[in-house]
Amino acid sequence: ANGSAFVYFGLQPVDSESEEGKIIIPYIRGVLDAMGIKHGPTHGEVMMTPDGPCLVEMNCRAHGGDGNWVPMVRGLNGGYTQVSATIDAYMEPERFHALPDKTPSPFKAAGQECCLVSYSKGTVKSTPGYEVIKNLPSFVYLETRVGPGSDVEYTTDLFTDIGSAILLHEDPEVVNKDIAFIRYMEEINGFFTYETRQEILSRPRGDSIALSPALPRSPSKSPKIGKKVPPAHRRVFSSDGPMLFRHQSLDRPEMRPLVKRMTTVDASKEAVVIVNPYSTGCRVAKEIMARNYKVIALWSKGSTLEMRQQVPLGCSDLNYYAEVEDKGDVIQTVATIQQKAQLFRIVACICGGEMGSELTDAVSEKLGIRTNGTDLKRLNKKLQQDLIAAKGLRATRQAGGKSFSDVETFLRSESYPIVVKPTEYAGYDGAKLCHNFNEAKDHFDVLMAVQKGADAEVVCQEFLRGREYLVDNVSRDGEHKTTMVWVHDKRPANGSSFVYFGLLPVDSNSIEGSLVITYARAVLDTLGVRNGPSHTSIMMTDSGPCLIEMACHAHGGDGTWQPLVRALNGGYSQINATVDAYLDKQAFSVLPEKMPSPFKAAGQEVVLVSYSRGQVKATPGFEVIKSLRSFVYFETGVKVGSEVDYTVDPFTSIGSVILLHDDKDVLQEDLVRIRQMEKENTIFEYETGNDIMRSPSTGDLSSLSGLTITDTKKQPKQVFTSGRSDVYW
Numbered sequence: 001a002n003g004s005a006f007v008y009f010g011l012q013p014v015d016s017e018s019e020e021g022k023i024i025i026p027y028i029r030g031v032l033d034a035m036g037i038k039h040g041p042t043h044g045e046v047m048m049t050p051d052g053p054c055l056v057e058m059n060c061r062a063h064g065g066d067g068n069w070v071p072m073v074r075g076l077n078g079g080y081t082q083v084s085a086t087i088d089a090y091m092e093p094e095r096f097h098a099l100p101d102k103t104p105s106p107f108k109a110a111g112q113e114c115c116l117v118s119y120s121k122g123t124v125k126s127t128p129g130y131e132v133i134k135n136l137p138s139f140v141y142l143e144t145r146v147g148p149g150s151d152v153e154y155t156t157d158l159f160t161d162i163g164s165a166i167l168l169h170e171d172p173e174v175v176n177k178d179i180a181f182i183r184y185m186e187e188i189n190g191f192f193t194y195e196t197r198q199e200i201l202s203r204p205r206g207d208s209i210a211l212s213p214a215l216p217r218s219p220s221k222s223p224k225i226g227k228k229v230p231p232a233h234r235r236v237f238s239s240d241g242p243m244l245f246r247h248q249s250l251d252r253p254e255m256r257p258l259v260k261r262m263t264t265v266d267a268s269k270e271a272v273v274i275v276n277p278y279s280t281g282c283r284v285a286k287e288i289m290a291r292n293y294k295v296i297a298l299w300s301k302g303s304t305l306e307m308r309q310q311v312p313l314g315c316s317d318l319n320y321y322a323e324v325e326d327k328g329d330v331i332q333t334v335a336t337i338q339q340k341a342q343l344f345r346i347v348a349c350i351c352g353g354e355m356g357s358e359l360t361d362a363v364s365e366k367l368g369i370r371t372n373g374t375d376l377k378r379l380n381k382k383l384q385q386d387l388i389a390a391k392g393l394r395a396t397r398q399a400g401g402k403s404f405s406d407v408e409t410f411l412r413s414e415s416y417p418i419v420v421k422p423t424e425y426a427g428y429d430g431a432k433l434c435h436n437f438n439e440a441k442d443h444f445d446v447l448m449a450v451q452k453g454a455d456a457e458v459v460c461q462e463f464l465r466g467r468e469y470l471v472d473n474v475s476r477d478g479e480h481k482t483t484m485v486w487v488h489d490k491r492p493a494n495g496s497s498f499v500y501f502g503l504l505p506v507d508s509n510s511i512e513g514s515l516v517i518t519y520a521r522a523v524l525d526t527l528g529v530r531n532g533p534s535h536t537s538i539m540m541t542d543s544g545p546c547l548i549e550m551a552c553h554a555h556g557g558d559g560t561w562q563p564l565v566r567a568l569n570g571g572y573s574q575i576n577a578t579v580d581a582y583l584d585k586q587a588f589s590v591l592p593e594k595m596p597s598p599f600k601a602a603g604q605e606v607v608l609v610s611y612s613r614g615q616v617k618a619t620p621g622f623e624v625i626k627s628l629r630s631f632v633y634f635e636t637g638v639k640v641g642s643e644v645d646y647t648v649d650p651f652t653s654i655g656s657v658i659l660l661h662d663d664k665d666v667l668q669e670d671l672v673r674i675r676q677m678e679k680e681n682t683i684f685e686y687e688t689g690n691d692i693m694r695s696p697s698t699g700d701l702s703s704l705s706g707l708t709i710t711d712t713k714k715q716p717k718q719v720f721t722s723g724r725s726d727v728y729w
Helices: 019-034 070-077 082-091 093-098 128-134 172-187 280-290 330-341 357-367 381-390 408-413 437-450 511-526 562-569 574-583 585-589 620-626 664-680 698-703
Strands: 043-049 052-059 110-116 122-126 139-144 163-169 245-248 270-275 294-299 322-325 345-351 398-401 418-422 432-434 458-462 467-476 479-493 496-505 532-541 544-551 602-608 614-618 631-636 655-661 718-721
Touching (some): 019 043, 019 052, 070 139, 070 163, 110 172, 128 139, 163 172, 270 280, 280 294, 294 330, 322 330, 330 357, 345 532, 345 574, 479 562, 479 574, 496 562, 620 631, 620 664
Parallel strands (some): 270 345
Antiparallel strands (some): 043 052, 139 718, 418 432, 418 458, 467 479, 467 532, 532 544, 631 655
C-alpha cells in the first residue's frame, strides 16, 4: 500500500485443522522441545516458505499488543485464552490438563484484528470515522493515537498506521461486511476531516509557472500583517527546478516538421513582433521564421530569466532578428522596436505567453496593425466575469476590490467553499479555496500584502463544481475558429480530491463540445477579442457552461500537444492557425470553423501519478513508456537521485506523456499499461530504506533500537471499547 511492500492490514485467526494449521502447530511444538521450553507461555513466529515452515524467532512470553486480542480469542475458543491458560498452567494444573490440545475447529465465532491504513495525509480537524467504527455490529475494541491536531501520514509501515480495531461476531458474514466497510472508509479517507490547505484550482501549465515573482520563493512573514506568505509555485513535473528531461519520438510521421509554407507576399522584407516568446510562443515564433519573416522578441516588464529560458524541445535553434525590453512607456517601446526593425516593415504583433497580452494590444494599436485594442483590461479576472454577466452569459457570483469591506458582505452571504485570488495573476497563482469566513479574510489580507501596483485587487468567487473544459480559438477580424476543445481528467487520488490524470480531446459535435464552443465564442465577442489566439477555461456546471477565465495567448504547456492536434485535425493546430490569422488571410479562410468530427486519429495527454515515494535509484518505466506504440512525447523533472512524493496536485505529478495512434485500441492498450505501472509502482526503483519485517506489539515499540517513530503529533493513546454484554476481558 502507498508504494510500500509490507503494510500490515491486520491479524487473522488460523483454523487448527486447516492445511497450514496442521503443519505449523507440530513444527512450533518441535521448536519448543528442541529449546527445552517446558513451562509457561510462548509466542513463536514462523514463516511458511515454499520448503515448509521455518522459525523466525521464539519468545518465552504471552502474545503482546496489550492483550487487546483477549476478548476475541475467548470468543473464538469458547471461553479461554493464552492469559487464563498461563495462570492455569502454574496455579491450576487440573484446569490446565482439561484444556483442549489446540484451538477448536471450527472456531466458536468469527473475528480478527484490523490495522487501520491511511491513504491520505494532513492535520486532523476531527475524527468522524471513530464513531462509525464504534457502531459496527462486530466492534469490540479500537486503539489509536490520532486525534484532533495530529499530523497523519500515508501508511507505509507499522508506525504510520492510524489505529487498530478488534472485531468479533457469531456470524462470519457480519464480520466480513464490517471489514469491507472499514476498508471502504480507508479508501474514501472517511476516518478524518483535515485542516484545509491551499488547493490548486486549475491545472498550471509549464509556461505560467514562471510567473510568480510577486510571491516569495520561500515562506516569509508579511511586514504589513504578520501572516505567512505562500511560497511561489514550483514548475510542474520538476523536483529540481526548471530543468526538465524531454524525449520526443522522431521516427513517426506525425513528428516530422511541416514543409515550409510561404505566404503570398514577399515576407523577406517584413518583420513580426512576438511579446514574451516562451513555451508555446517559441513554437509560434518558429512557424513564423519558417515562412521567412524576421522575428523581433519583445520582453515585458516582470518577465523572468526562468521564463525566457523556457524553450520547448525542437526550438533551441531560434534566432531572433532582435530582442527588445519593454520601456514601460508604449511610445518609447514602439520607437525602439522600429529602430531595431530597420528597413523591415512590421506587419504583426502577436502575444507569445501570459503577461504579454496587454503589452501586445498596446504595441499593435500604436503601430496601427491588427489589434484587439486597449479599451479593456482583458486580463482582469473580475472584469471578465462582470462583462459577460452584463451580456446575460452565465458568470461566477463574485465580489472584489482593494479593501476587505468590498467583499465582506459577499463572504458572509455566499455558501462555502469560496475561491479567493488576485484579479490579474495567472489563474492559479495565489488562488485558494477557503472553507470559512476567517480563512477567506486571512487570505484576502495576504494577497493584498504581497501584490504590487496601484491596480492590485483581490476577487472572491463562488466555487464552481463540474468538469473543466479548455477551448482553443484563433480569431481574425472577429471571425473565430476553434482548433481544439479539451476536458481535464481529474479524479481523487492519495487523499486529494483534485488530481490531474490527463487532458482529453472533446468531439466538436458532442453535446458538451457544442455548448462550450458556442459559449467561448460569446465570451470572446463580449471581451472584444477579435484577433489572435485565445485559451478559454470553462466549467460545465449543472446550470450550463460558466467562465473560469480567458487568456489571449495560445494553449501553453510548451506546445507539446502540437503533433497530437495536427493528427487529430488532419494537418493544422492553433499554432499555424495563429500565424495564418495574422499573415495569410487566404490560408486562414479555408481553415474549418471547428475541428473535424470524428477526429482523424486517437490521442491524449497522460499526466503521470505517483502512488509511492522515495529517492529514485533507477527509472525503468521511462524506457517502457518510450517504447509504447502510441508514444509521441515525454516530459519529466524526475531523474536518478530525485525525491518523489505521492501525487496530490500538479506539482507532485511525475511527468506528462503525449500518446497518439490511428487505432484507438492501441491507444487504450498503452494507456492501461501506463496506469498499471503507476499502481504497481514500477516506473521507478527506489533506494532501499529500513523495512520493518514484522509487526512489533504496542508494548515492544520502545525496544526497537535504531528506529525512529515518525513525529505525528500523536496524542496519548485513545481506547474505545464496546459495551456489548457478550464481550468481557
